[in-house]
Amino acid sequence: MIDQAIYRRFNHTVASCFVIYFLFPEYIFGYSRIYLVLLFWLGIILIEYFRLSGSFVLDGMRDYESKRIAGFVWFASGTCLIFIFYEIGVFPEIFAVSTIIMASFVDPIIGEFNKRYGNVYGVFAGLISSIVIYQLIIGVFFYALIGSLVAVLVERPKFKWLDDDLLIQIFPILVMTIFYLSGWGPDLQTSMETMK
């Protein structure tokens, strides 16, 4: 039996590769790439439906996930929401890319630090790693700080029917976008192209 905790962490960090979506052509075989997102999300829902109905057992699930929606569904749903809102022009590309990568890495980092050193270290490790990731991608410290603070804040509370895997993506990008669109935040290059 492989180490289930490490398996879960690796699944979480690999989710950062979802950002490959931004390199896809806008149209694939004549269809908008947003259909790919919907297809992917439906596939996830289908897998979860069969898992919950007991058709098969997935490795790496927590005990409490046997009767409720698993973390990977929440994470995929959050990412798909980001893609959809990006496509309709709400979320800037640079926020979408950075938030997906941040959420993929910071949640496991917080989890590991909580387990090994306690909650206070978990919060600090999450905050610092989040600021570093946001700063490296966005390049504006104001958004790096705002996004990181929101990410760490929404990661803490535990709800039965709402998972932090979704919240850690949606809330930071939402707050950063509100600051950017309202003009309260500094101006920035919203395209990923500027990172080249």
Place this chain on the structure above:
Amino acid sequence: MRFTKFYISILYFVVIITSITFYVNNYYIIASLLIIGNILPGYKLALSMVEND
């Protein structure tokens, strides 16, 4: 278990391909982040599988 191992190998493949794709498109920061972020859990998981074998 066999399926899980197959799935894990796909995950490794996805990380490598995605990082290379970003690298060749000159997105060096993103490519580096993908590698750095996945290398430790990937290594630990590989170690766990080796010990398991």
